[in-house]
Amino acid sequence: MEQAPSRMPTIREALFVRFGASAFTVQETRDHITTLWVAPDVLRDVLRFAKNVVQQPFSMLYDLTAIDERANTRRNSLPPSDFTVVYHLLSFDRNEDLRLKVALAGERPSVGTITGLWPSADWYEREAWDLFGIDFAGHPNLRRILLPTTWQGHPLRKDYAARATEREPFSLPDDKWMAEEEALRFKPEEWGLKTGSGEEDYLFLNLGPQHLGTHGLLRVILQLDGEEVVNAVPDIGFHHRGAEKMAERQSWHTYIPYTDRIDYLGGAMNNLAYVLAVEKLAGIDVPDRAKVARVMIAELFRIESHLIFFGTMAQDMGSLSPLFYTFNDRERIFGIIEAICGGRMHPSWYRLGGIAHDLPRGWDGLVRDFLHYLPPRLKDYDQIVMRNAVFKKRTQGIGQYSTAEAIEWGVTGPGLRATGLAWDFRKKRPYSGYEMFEFDVPTATRGDCYDRAVVHLAEMRQSLRIIEQCVEHMPAGPYKSDHPLAVPPRKDRTLQDIETLITHFLSVSWGPVIPPGEAQASIEATKGNNGYYLISDGGALAYRCRIRTPSFAHMQMLPRLCRGAMVSDVLAILGSMDYVLADIDR
Amino acid sequence: MRTNNATAADLLHGSVIYGKLQELVAWGRKNSLWPFGFGLSCCFIEYAAALTSRHDIARFGQEVLRGTPREADVMIVAGTPFIKCATLIRRLYDQLLEPKWVISMGSCSNSGGMYDIYSVVQGVDKIIPVDVYVPGCPPRPEALMQGLLMLRDAVGNEKRPLSWVAGSQETIRAPKISMRDLKRDERRKATVLRSPDEV
Numbered sequence: 001m002e003q004a005p006s007r008m009p010t011i012r013e014a015l016f017v018r019f020g021a022s023a024f025t026v027q028e029t030r031d032h033i034t035t036l037w038v039a040p041d042v043l044r045d046v047l048r049f050a051k052n053v054v055q056q057p058f059s060m061l062y063d064l065t066a067i068d069e070r071a072n073t074r075r076n077s078l079p080p081s082d083f084t085v086v087y088h089l090l091s092f093d094r095n096e097d098l099r100l101k102v103a104l105a106g107e108r109p110s111v112g113t114i115t116g117l118w119p120s121a122d123w124y125e126r127e128a129w130d131l132f133g134i135d136f137a138g139h140p141n142l143r144r145i146l147l148p149t150t151w152q153g154h155p156l157r158k159d160y161a162a163r164a165t166e167r168e169p170f171s172l173p174d175d176k177w178m179a180e181e182e183a184l185r186f187k188p189e190e191w192g193l194k195t196g197s198g199e200e201d202y203l204f205l206n207l208g209p210q211h212l213g214t215h216g217l218l219r220v221i222l223q224l225d226g227e228e229v230v231n232a233v234p235d236i237g238f239h240h241r242g243a244e245k246m247a248e249r250q251s252w253h254t255y256i257p258y259t260d261r262i263d264y265l266g267g268a269m270n271n272l273a274y275v276l277a278v279e280k281l282a283g284i285d286v287p288d289r290a291k292v293a294r295v296m297i298a299e300l301f302r303i304e305s306h307l308i309f310f311g312t313m314a315q316d317m318g319s320l321s322p323l324f325y326t327f328n329d330r331e332r333i334f335g336i337i338e339a340i341c342g343g344r345m346h347p348s349w350y351r352l353g354g355i356a357h358d359l360p361r362g363w364d365g366l367v368r369d370f371l372h373y374l375p376p377r378l379k380d381y382d383q384i385v386m387r388n389a390v391f392k393k394r395t396q397g398i399g400q401y402s403t404a405e406a407i408e409w410g411v412t413g414p415g416l417r418a419t420g421l422a423w424d425f426r427k428k429r430p431y432s433g434y435e436m437f438e439f440d441v442p443t444a445t446r447g448d449c450y451d452r453a454v455v456h457l458a459e460m461r462q463s464l465r466i467i468e469q470c471v472e473h474m475p476a477g478p479y480k481s482d483h484p485l486a487v488p489p490r491k492d493r494t495l496q497d498i499e500t501l502i503t504h505f506l507s508v509s510w511g512p513v514i515p516p517g518e519a520q521a522s523i524e525a526t527k528g529n530n531g532y533y534l535i536s537d538g539g540a541l542a543y544r545c546r547i548r549t550p551s552f553a554h555m556q557m558l559p560r561l562c563r564g565a566m567v568s569d570v571l572a573i574l575g576s577m578d579y580v581l582a583d584i585d586r
Numbered sequence: 587m588r589t590n591n592a593t594a595a596d597l598l599h600g601s602v603i604y605g606k607l608q609e610l611v612a613w614g615r616k617n618s619l620w621p622f623g624f625g626l627s628c629c630f631i632e633y634a635a636a637l638t639s640r641h642d643i644a645r646f647g648q649e650v651l652r653g654t655p656r657e658a659d660v661m662i663v664a665g666t667p668f669i670k671c672a673t674l675i676r677r678l679y680d681q682l683l684e685p686k687w688v689i690s691m692g693s694c695s696n697s698g699g700m701y702d703i704y705s706v707v708q709g710v711d712k713i714i715p716v717d718v719y720v721p722g723c724p725p726r727p728e729a730l731m732q733g734l735l736m737l738r739d740a741v742g743n744e745k746r747p748l749s750w751v752a753g754s755q756e757t758i759r760a761p762k763i764s765m766r767d768l769k770r771d772e773r774r775k776a777t778v779l780r781s782p783d784e785v
Contacts, residue, residue, distance in 0.1 A: 147705065148670045155704050163702045170707045172672055180673040209674060212623055212653060216630070217671055238671045239627060242703035257700065264628040308631070327638035339785040345628060345724055362785040582627055 011091075011098055012036070014054050019046060025079050027101070030280050030519040035099040037079050040111050043102050047087060047117055050100075056093035060407050061114075063088040063548040064124035066132040067535065069103075071158040074516040074537040083109040083134055088520070088533070088548070092407065092421070095428050097520075110135040113142075120410040123556045131156040131244075141191065146237035146585055150183045155245055162245050186221045191233055193223055202230060205567070209238045213316055213571045216581035220558065222570065229570060232562035234555055239581040247534075247545030251511025252278055253352060253487040255542070259532075260346035262547060263583040265305040266526045268341065269298040271350035276431055277521035277532040278352050282485040282514050288475040290354040291433035296367070296470035297341065297349060298432075298523075299463040303374070304333045305526035306456045306463075309578045313453060314385045316575035317394050322385050329377055336366045352512065353486025358479045367471050371464060378460060386450075386457065395449035399561045399573035402447060409560070410553035413528025414455040414578060419447035425524040432523075437466050449576035456578070485512040511540045527551055527578050547586055551579035608748055615659070615685065616742035619734070622658035623651040624678065626665025629692040629724040633664045636727035648734055655681040660737065662730070663716075666694035667707040679714040685746060685757075689733050690716045693723045717762075736763070 009017070012034050015024065023046075025037035038046050050058040067084045069075065081103030089098045102111055113136040114121045125136040126145040133154035136142055144151060153160055161167065172180075186204060188195050196202055208219040217238035223231040243262060247255050259270040272294060279286065286294075311326035334344045340363050341347035341356070349356050385391055401411075403419040416423055422441040426434040442458030444451035480486055484503055494504045506513075516538035522531035528550025535544040554577050561573050603610075625633065636643045643649050652658040655678045667675060679688070690710050693699025696719045698708035707713060717740065720733035743760040747753055 160704070162704060164698060164704060164706055164708050165702050167704075170669065170672070170712050172676055172713055177673055177676060181677070184673065209671060210624060210678060217626060217668070238668055238674075239666070240668065240670065240705045241627075241666060241701050242705050246701075246703055261628060261700075264631065324639050327635055328640055331635070331640040342782065344726065345632065357782065360783050360785050366785055 018049055030517045033097045033099050037101045040102050044112055047114055050089055056091060058089035058091040058098050060090040061118040061120050061410055062090040064121055065546045066128045066134050067544050068158045072537050072543055079103045085111055110137055112137050113139040115139055120556055146240040162249050218581055227566050229562045229565050232559045234558050236584050239585040243586040244545050244547060247542040251540050252514055253511045257348040260348050263580050265308055265580055267301040267345055268347050268349045269301040269525055272298055273521055273523040273530045274532045275350045275352055277519050277534045280519035280521055281517055281534060281536055284353045284481050284483040284486055286354055286481055287478045289477045290479045292470050292474055293355050293359060294350055294432050296467055299466045300333050302463045302526050303460050304330050306460050309456055313575035316571045317391050332370055339366055351487055353483055354480030364471050371468055394572050398449045398569050400448040409557040413550050414452055415554060418444045418451040418455045420445050425522055437469050439465050449572045452576040487512050513540050549583045551583035554579055555584050612742050612744055616738045617647055619648055619660050620650045620652050620658050621648055622655050622661045623653055624661055629664035632724045632727055636730050641727040658682055660687045662689045662691050663695045663710045664691040667710040669705055669707055672707055672713050676713050687717045687737055688714055689718045689737060691720045691730055692725055699723055
């Protein structure tokens, strides 16, 4: 198509003009994200250019991860690499992604840190060190983040055994117990923290890992000057279930239940990001009925997750009753989920190419009842929580951050919208048919704990609107694609000819063989942007599965929010952040 | 209800229980099991659901969630036992005062479940002794409550030394029962199953 000469250059053109085309190798991907291989020596300049110099910049470091390429035989014409570090940037102005890759060689790969460019790179680089053994030269504190400091090896390397049953059964003799406990001891000097202000000693308070206020296995070490927080150091990884490694030994189909358990309050909504990514890789189109049914279940789970957020946050602020109300509502949602999907928290209901089975007769009556039931309850929550004077005092002006800071730290979801930026993937990059729905994106202005609760409450109302449209306009037709890679494949034609029977048998026994390539799919999950970045080497298992979770980015911002606050504010900040430990540690 | 013509002997019979001291103590124990508020992962949400109004675990006297192991009798290991927190699980268990019991809630805690992976201990019983295993991923709140009731019965039938100077010092625990075996015959009777096509 002929373009006007005054149009803005694409990011690829801008980079080629600035650094020369020879500095890059272009890679075509199934998700059509601009993907460029960069030489390590210009990497930092390229990233700085993309973030600070180019018009409509790529201001968010959306994800940073690595790939062990040594076993991939289907790389074709890509630059030779043993380990690849992937930088995934997001531009809000362009509504566009940029993926930069740098190829590293050898058993001890090393690349320069970018923590000076994005503060949020800190944890991502530590994670890549922990799981791949990639050294980031110049990183301020490159230490393990997910695994214990006593751990040997880097589990996401291809030569590292995945299963616990492949090694000696776990035991905890007394000497090992003592050594492990000692390794957990917090040493302020390792984190560059002073033990006193010169006149007085600081108090180091260990909040968690076993603490009801942390909503799970999270440890936060607070450096205190009296009641005031000087600094906070989150220690994560107590909930690391190896979900990314798991994808390398489960078939594309049998990995779906593991995705439910990433954001375990989001249930089947987690499936969505994963199946969308696989469908991109395989080129599967999903029928409308499946799309709308997926949206309906996802929005029910959004309400369920937000209800728990709301109840637990109120509980953290000292009001116990809302939790009992919201859990009651949750049971009603689970009544619907169970009738439709057959499970409660982790129904694993989505399938590659559709959903597990058709909606049962009478489903719409259940959903309609709920649509009538919830709005008056939400009004009550507005009264008993949002207008509660104690709740307001404890949350307004606490844990405040601006839109610019949120972007700097990789914050997405309600935490970003509470600062005033109406960024929602459902609107900006509609997936699974969200473009067909009418709904608003609620925002707030101050970006404090109170505003995050406001946004959550408003989003529940919008989700109800979406669900109502699902009920009113549920399309008829098939609930699963006819594509040969859809799983489980349609049974009805298998007895007609032998070819279909063979395909069916292979797909059910081995699982589908997904064509080589890579694709990323992101959704607006309950807590922020959840994305699956999948690489296939043309096998029945994923070669690499990267899960970008919102909570990981959010938790990294905790020290910034806690400095100067009171100890009790820390609980307000944690409560308003809306995270789940499995979503942080995976 | 007290009637006017009841004799003193009748009244006495209605308000006095005869029994062994050991049984009285066991009866007291089984009716006041205080759980330790301890959650590892997804299962804890279903555990919390058991505490709230729909399921209302208070009906069984087990809603007194304690924030410290030193005040609790039963530890419900709700979730995945990670290698990184194995030391922590062991430490918290040690801090529970005797007599103490453990319920393992969910597949991860029972056996590692879906997570046969490098970072997960394949069953919390590799670290601490377990009294009741509740299956499920995660178990429904009802399943947890059944586990608690089973533990309650087991605690009521336990024989423990009453004094550290008198009598046997041995603890005789109730035999562990398998609900799968107990309910097999009943399950086999079911021939018509509800269709998934109806709500």
